[in-house]
Amino acid sequence: MPMRRCCAALLGLCAVGSAHAADEGLVAVNGTPGVWWMAPAASVLALVMAYVFYAKMMKADPGNARMQEIAGYVREGAMAYLKQQYSRVAMVFAILVVVFSGLVVMGVQNPFVPVAFLTGGFFSGLCGYLGMRTATAASSRTAQGASESLNRGLQVAFRSGAVMGLVVVGFGLLDIAVWYWILDQLVYTTEHMKNGFGNLFGDVWLVHPNMNFADKLPEITTTMLTFGMGVSTQALFARVGGGIYTKAADVGADLVGKVESGIPEDDPRNPATIADNVGDNVGDVAGMGADLYESFCVSTISTAALGACLPAGIAYSGVNAVIAPMVVMAIGIVLSIIGIFAVRCNNDKATMMTLLRALRLGTWGSSGLVVVAMAVLAAVGFITWGICGAVLAGLIAGVIIGYSTEYYTSDEYGPTKGVAGQAKMGAATVIIDGLAVGMMSTLVPVLTVVLTILIAFGVTGGFHDMMSGLYGVAFSAVGMLATLGITLATDAYGPIADNAGGNAEMSGLPPHVRERTDSLDMLGNTTAATGKGFSIASAALTAMALLAAEVQEVDVWIRKLAAKGAVVFDTAAYTAATDKLSFFIHYLDLNILNPFLLGGLFIGAMMAFVFCAMSMKAVGRAAGAMVEEVRRQFKMMPGIMDGIEKPDYARCVAISTKGAQREMLLPAMLAISVPVATGLVLGVSGIMGLLAGALTAGFSLACMLNNAGGAWDNAKKHIEKGNLGGKRLPDGSKNPIHSAAVIGDTVGDPCKDTSGPSLNILIKLMSMVSIVFTPVTLKFAPVIQQWLGLIR
């Protein structure tokens, strides 16, 4: 029934959309066509559905008292972590508000930014909070569901994951839609653009008087783009902090619990076990969510910003080009909801294969429907067929990268089996082979991204008009992320199933329950591997769009600064230039032989490595503190091992929480300060090099770390399934082959769950910082370069 309702809603929306497109969308230039209302409507729909799923899950049986107690510990830990993280984030936001306000006073920052970047950060944080609340409440209910049937367990876990997916896309698009409406309808009105609006002080206005009408859309979209800074800062803390937390707890729990004391995973006697379970939520739910929230918002806004700058003379430009990404995201949300409903098996005796097929029907079904919807939009002329092609390219790229990730990291294929086989020769060869597999796994994703860029650029007419092509590339990221609602649901589902397993173990449920949650968890591992490839690929395409958006930001700001006499700029030459993009490429000297750009390229590539080094070291230190604490508890409270004394879970949670937040400060500061410093010393061309270097080297490095980690993890699991002698030899002693594989798995942990994923953040955050600090770069870089003797 809900599915039918949904379809009706979609058809209704489409009808509204196409009617409007036919009526005014194609002719209107300044007015926003009615089809735009799909965006707020779909985002509200997503939030409503998220609430429905949440309410349904909460009504499910939370299990017995012990199960609820365990779930309570995890929830408390997770909330304690969030509280700590948000108070830290609040401090950083407060500092940034002061910095941005200062820049506003100096006339080198958009006056909206100091306040408005808070909304992005706030909604991203809210998503994290809601997702975590849902996930922590769902674990015991999933365990309880699994004790009834596999399908029941899947339903609770997957629908709870869907809550995360839907709040992310819901709040993301709502934030964008509301801001667009405010700027379009209330701020940049015809009257305000003529007479000015919001004169804050001196010459600082919200809307400067006598504004050129042609600049309305570029002004709105570049203003909105800088709001992304809030989303990015929130993502940095969630992803990097979460990554450090989860691995510090995991490594700490494993090293003392499993290795030293020989108690099984998720044993309630291990003081770090609750922290470990909290970590799954902190890293894989909140961290992944904030990461993709950033990609979702930033790709939508940056595509709109590029659309706003499409030259008026060409086939497709104007307000349609600006609202198109929002409309496509809206359609994607509706189709994701339909897909979520499709994930079900009526049979309560479903097998793993049935479940996987059910999940795939949901994700692929929504993707297929997106393609159909795009074709409809192209047929009615709201978008071009080229854009339809770019979206298709993005969707297909996501699937290919997901499959190649699976090939390299699943133990059903050669690479991971090969890593497991190397364990016969010892740990060293496991590591060497895993590194080689990781490095090799960069091939397909990189070629896919390159092909996607070329296809998206070409089909949207980039070889005639470069700006259109870059718009097309940005749109391919929108295509990849359109069905984020359901793909994120399949990602967030994994840690919920994982936690359910922990809950079952700690509450002492019968073994068949644990077996079922393990099946769900393994299914989650497959989707998570795909999700990881998907998140780095979408980050790459988003960063590519931001690279082009940086030039637009320069376009808007350099003229403002020149008008005030703050920078030297040949406005006449600019006005005379027909192709503004080519003008800036030449003016900013964005060629590969420019030593500033090449220097930036070197530094960008290096930053990827240094950032990874820092996050790896951070895990090591935080895990060390955890190891000491667990050892201390075992020593001070000897009753723990006999099960007569309760370990102090909260202390371990507190140590991981504090460690994660402390350790992430230095890498965070580096990621924010390096683009600013590069801009000030090497100018805009240096920044463009920096971003391109971090993007290209970071993408390969992230693939390597993610996939090497995945291969090591699954090579170990492959042996634990009984291959190569299994976990223990017939005489009961440890199988040295398994021990060698465990070393590989431990090495892979920070690679795949901390350093690799945090590169997504680095790539996007450095772009965002560069964009927000563009006016600062434009104004001060020439002065600094002159002082350093770099220019005359």
Add this chain to the structure above:
Amino acid sequence: MPMRRCCAALLGLCAVGSAHAADEGLVAVNGTPGVWWMAPAASVLALVMAYVFYAKMMKADPGNARMQEIAGYVREGAMAYLKQQYSRVAMVFAILVVVFSGLVVMGVQNPFVPVAFLTGGFFSGLCGYLGMRTATAASSRTAQGASESLNRGLQVAFRSGAVMGLVVVGFGLLDIAVWYWILDQLVYTTEHMKNGFGNLFGDVWLVHPNMNFADKLPEITTTMLTFGMGVSTQALFARVGGGIYTKAADVGADLVGKVESGIPEDDPRNPATIADNVGDNVGDVAGMGADLYESFCVSTISTAALGACLPAGIAYSGVNAVIAPMVVMAIGIVLSIIGIFAVRCNNDKATMMTLLRALRLGTWGSSGLVVVAMAVLAAVGFITWGICGAVLAGLIAGVIIGYSTEYYTSDEYGPTKGVAGQAKMGAATVIIDGLAVGMMSTLVPVLTVVLTILIAFGVTGGFHDMMSGLYGVAFSAVGMLATLGITLATDAYGPIADNAGGNAEMSGLPPHVRERTDSLDMLGNTTAATGKGFSIASAALTAMALLAAEVQEVDVWIRKLAAKGAVVFDTAAYTAATDKLSFFIHYLDLNILNPFLLGGLFIGAMMAFVFCAMSMKAVGRAAGAMVEEVRRQFKMMPGIMDGIEKPDYARCVAISTKGAQREMLLPAMLAISVPVATGLVLGVSGIMGLLAGALTAGFSLACMLNNAGGAWDNAKKHIEKGNLGGKRLPDGSKNPIHSAAVIGDTVGDPCKDTSGPSLNILIKLMSMVSIVFTPVTLKFAPVIQQWLGLIR
């Protein structure tokens, strides 16, 4: 006495040089100034001195019969390897001759190339042969010397290393000088340029009739640049094949010999021990030599090529700019020889510190003298003060990178001590920490290279005239490599000392001899670490020069092809352009937002990872074959372990040899075919992206792999020195801390000795291939792109 003779020779040469510079050098434009004769003179001097050192070494006592026998095995193995490698190289060269001849017939290749690229390859191969002959003859003599005194051992080993250093710079510069003389004096004569010369067939001439006189120097230098292809191909086989060989033998010998059978390193009962000793020569003498031979030649010629294209109007251009890099290299050779003589301690009771001081006096002394010589050249006006500054920047960069390498990889500093400390927690944390150290170690080298590029660009006036700045950057590579004669001597000395230790062990010399050779070896490790940083840094600066030279190659070829009507080119616009470099940057669309260039950047970064993956996998497979062979011999010939049966050393050598040559074929083909394919599909802009991506990502990745490997190696040695419990616990059992560190060391072996160093080759070879195939790209890329629908 020889030192005094040398100084006299130098002063004489300088006098000739400066006299000529004053007389005609500064006024002549077409005639080559007499100071040029320093180049052939210095190269002959280097070869003579190499012979002198060789003859002296051969006169030293070769030790007792057993020592000579062992040395004989190693020599035979090394020669067998070289024979196999050279026959493989010969095949590849034969194929390339056919390919290039075909391209000549099609009018898309310089008619000199099919024959002339052979000379570069031949001389590079000859250096490898001579260096190996010397090194293998020197090992027993060094062992014998060490049995007399530490200083005596050092003298033999270091002077033998100097033979390698001097033949490399001698043949390198001689090849360049002879070709320059032939092209300048015999081929591109006034008459030939007017009437044409060497009409091979149809419209294919060696010198086309009615050639523009202004094009003489660009024609000569770009022709010479393509000869570098031979040097690069030879380097590829020597470095990658050598890297696979040495680690396959090392890992194979260690895994079965040390770990399984528990016999010490270099034990004559281990069948793989001779192959292991051969490997040191193959990898560290021949491989390193060919790598640096390539950097030396290519940086000299590419600087000359950029010098030839300096616009005539500016302060410094013309023939002086072309011959300046050759003259500076010549001065560097003479000063290196002086430095080599300075490495001595008269006291026969010298300590390690005295020895290190002696080595440093030699290397730093020559560097210091180069600076003085540059200042003299600048003062007399042969070069500008800017070029002097660029050379200084290159020299200082080499020192800084060397020191930072030492900081990260020596156990006297925090990072390596930290890695050793992690061994307390087990092998996994050793690996994680080592990876983090390697990643972190990219910071200083990258910043140093970026600063060097900016300084060299700036001081040579790049911010006024870009071409001059690029010439300055190229010259900084020349500065870094000017004292290659002595730096390579300190590199090649290491494996000789290492082999001497093996010889002492296998011949059963008294322990104090082994202690002395170990001291020499450790000194060699310090210089080798510095040398590794130096070789990747010089490769980076050389590749940077090649990036600019690629544009020059396009300049020369596109006009030729346009004249024949083979490509569409707006010759009028070219002629009208005052700044040809800017013209081509615009014409080829070399901006960072061009999707072809950005796609190339992605692929280039990825290639660095995939190439490393391949070489790592290759080591694994080759080592596996070795392990099986050693196990087979132990099983089939049980007398080996009791010392009554002689193991079949030759078979192990043959396995390593065959394995190395077979395994390197795929990566080699990839490195050659990817730039060609990228050029054909993505055009010149794609190639520029490819080269920049491989350069920037490859540089960081190489630093990471080299330094992580170095840190793991020395962390193990740190424990073996007795720290953290040493090798064995008081009860005689294995110390698990040491065992964990051994795993790290084994992982590091292929990283630091195969994959990391082979990235130097990848970076340079891909540039060289791109340059040689420029006309092919120019002619066919438009056709293919049209066919693929990438352009209209």
